[in-house]
Amino acid sequence: MKRQLIYLLCILISGISAQNFTPQDIAVKVSPAVVGINCVLVDKSGEKNRPKLLYYYGTGVIISKEGLLLTNLTVVPKVPYSITLYFTDGRIVSASCVGIHPELETTILKANGNNFPHIPLADSTKTTIGDRVYTFGNPFHSIENDSEVAISKGTVSGVYRVTKNVESESKYTNTVIETNAALNPGSDGGPLVNHRGELLGILSLAMQEERRMGTAIPVHLMLEKLLDLNSFVLQPYENSMENDEKTIASKGTEYSENVISLEIVRKDVKVKQARQNNQRMSAQRKASIMKRPKSWVTGTIIEEGQYVLTSAYQVTSQEGEGAIQKITIHTPKQKIDAELIAIHKPYDIALLKPQQPIKCAKYFSIGSTTNLNVGQWIGVCGKLQASFDITCDIGIVSTIKRNLNLIQVYQTQAFINYANSGGPVINTLGQLVGIAGHIYPQATWGLNSGVSMFTGIETLLQILPDLKKGKSTQNPSLPFLGVSFWENKNVPQGAIISTVSMDSAAYKAGLLPGDILISLDNTSVGEWADLVRLITSKKIGQKIEFEIIRNNEKKKLTATLGERPW
């Protein structure tokens, strides 16, 4: 009771002096309560009953003065042989196990000693997307080796129930708080704290298949177990200060009806025996991560519910997959069948028409990409089929007008994955500025890498009339000169030709391997990348004039660009 009073007092005091904590403040406040954990288990189930030592490591967070400590089941899975805690000030303390709760994937420990720095618990029930959060952890042994807690700042990108956990170590399937702050092996068991430095959840390795992002187990689920051990109070929820991230997320929630779940039903195809290939381990791992999950994708409603836009890759079938049988739109109220009208493959856009218009209270207004700046915050919304909860990944615009396979898209730091590809990209005013996409196994940039692409709204409006008419655009043919280059640093300027394709534009023009191409249409060519850039700005059938050096003599040749044969 006394403790509760003290806590109440604390709340009052903090309420009076409500302040905005900077990330530095949070780092100073929370770091002392974060510990690196080393756990040693004795495993007797091994061969010939010979006991084997198993080593686990991770992070924990102290939540009471007496040293009660929360961590993840993946750090301390059983009653251990020994637990060592590493503090950021260099102290090394042993601990004992107080409770193991596999259903919450949580372990409660007690550090030996007293007067530990600790952090209060936050009311995690009220956490919403866009709240600023921080993760603290011991990834790759940072606390043990260097006494340094790894801090990462992010926002809550979703609150949902994990239905398909793809992480082999974790078996958790319940509510999680998902964040775009960094979470790595060794961070598990660490705290997810809010903007005031209060504990929101315990970082978990659990990972929803479509999202593949870091998650935390909310602390309110554990409160019951904790109250058996000590008295705890959840600090009241306070809206994190107004910032762009929060504004975008609240706009996303406001328009969440406009983001819908699409169920894609593909014909079952017998899976062929995987070909034995000599891919490297990392390549295999990447291939397995980039494999798309089945059936559920996100779509965006446009034109008062008349049409739905989504990613073209998500609603078409690749080699080895069955043809699409049915596309159904799921909203919280109804199920509507939809028909694929057309796709624009280069921009990764598909247009669907629902059988009846989808009614929403309000619809996205159309924004503009012309005033986007590098560094401006935008959000990518998505729907998870499992819960119809909206997710919102927030990040800055990384590059304006990125040339991607020679179409122009926008690059953002916001994480795009199979769950939100096809979803809307919105700005702080809640206006639609693009459609997220360009996530497919061949993409070099991968999922959630901080390098993501979206198609700008102006481009969408350009291609929409054609899409409505049912005119699909496949990856089109490209202008082709028919040469390849030789990277040679000894050549001061120009591109050395190494091969000339038979019957290509270059062949007809009389270009020979070994020639150095120095200018094209009076624009000088510095290196081969320049030449590629220049040719891409031309059209098929266009006449070009280029200057070459052959046998130390300059020569001018003309060619008519052909069509790329593949």
Added chain:
Amino acid sequence: MVKIFQIMLLLLCTAFSQDIKEVQETQDLQDIKEVQETQDLQDVKQEPKQAEIQQSKSPLEEAIAKALQSYVFVDASGSGVVISSDGYVITNDHVAGDAATWRIRTTDGTMHYADLIGTDPYGDISLLKIRNVKDLPHIKIGNSDLLKAGQKVIAIGNPFGMGNLDEKPTVTVGIISALRRFHFNYTDAIMTDAPLNPGNSGGPLITMAGELVGINGQIDSRFQIRVSSGIGYAITSNQIKRFLPFLKSAKGGFVYHGHLKGVRLPRISGEEKKPYVRYLDKTSGLYVAGIRKGDLITHVNNYPVATVSRLTGLVRSYPAYSSLTFDILRQDKKKTYKTMLNIYNIRGRAQLEISFYPSRGFRKYQAKTLLVKSVVPESAAAKAGILPGDIIVSFAGKKITPNIIQRFPNYFNLLFSLYSSPRNKGALVEISVIRKGIEKVLVVTIKEGVKTFGIELQKTPSITEMKKDEKELTILNVQKGMLAYRGGLRRDDVLLEINKYKLRNKRSYHLLLNRLKPGEKIDIKILRNGKTQNLQVTLGLKRNYGGGF
């Protein structure tokens, strides 16, 4: 074999990547329409707020706009940052360490050439200098000691080579996750959660005030693939500042890190983390200065050191031979000593950046050389004018080395059939050969469907049959601008002695080279135009392209 195909295709694809007709048209239209559209939108739909956004840039946007000016692309795969108006550029050693000249593109699209001034293989920093420039926008090097965990930082780079076609770098933001991390050879690293990916290497880490505080270079990843999961490591600007004078005077060579010699400390991953001196050699600098066994080192140069890893890391972040103060605790008494650091030798194998004429001295039994033994009459090779006795240097823009031929004896036919495949429908292909000491470029016409190239390479005799080859150590090529070239080695020189050891064949040359360290100065006796000559050459470092990202 499959791999070669893939690589080839990739090369081709990148080389031929072209534009789309329809999209291009739409884009042309877009430029015109965009203006109209936005005007319409602003008239009808837009709230007045939109205009405000356009005008006022947030502090982050302004910091980014300023920081972008000093960013440069280093070749196609890496990043760098300009640090002075006369064109000094910092990048990673694993980006720019292995060649003397580099193509550098600034964000406004101008291409420059830059020379390697000095490199730091252990600290992973290379200093380049752009030729003939003035008044280049550059970045101020900040003080990384003032950084705090949680501080906002901006990273700029060229991840996955995304900016190779449109000359646009990628900007990511994050906070400083931790400081003073010991991560492999980054002994005093900044850890950040700004997404870093392959291609961000060498790029700057910048504060909101627009000061350079780190050079990004390594990552750890959750899924063990080379894609960011929010852990990136950067080299601190203060470490770079300490090495900068040495880098500037390195003449294309190396700089060295400091090291405590003759001291035994607890192991970094062991139970004991505090830096107690376990054992001291009587010749070590610390012993000479007055530190004894059992002392606890508390500060180095007034930086607190709580753990062994911090002590080792801090010491290695100083150049060799710098003098540092060591505060110690001996029986609860504080004492301060000053001592000079030893040199931390560069790990790795030494190399001279030269290649020899192909000879019979291959280690493998019956290996093939690059020497053409015979040419099938009327074949593509014969039509191209290849003669027996030619040495093949490159084919279709790819350097041919004895190693490739040893691993894939059928390499030429493989490349040949790739170009003659129905997909490629034949091609004209360059082949360069050395004939009587002169490099010649010939053109091979590959027709569709023809499968064989038509040359047979000479096989080496078995080792027992091998006779002494007078020309075995004749230099074929010296990598321009590199240390061997700067030392004076040229084509057709014959190596006679290294450090007074007589060289008999390539085997003895490699054996000797393996015993030497990178960065070491060696005396070479060569035969040039019939006269012997003595040269002093610095050895380079053989890099393995596994590390970094």
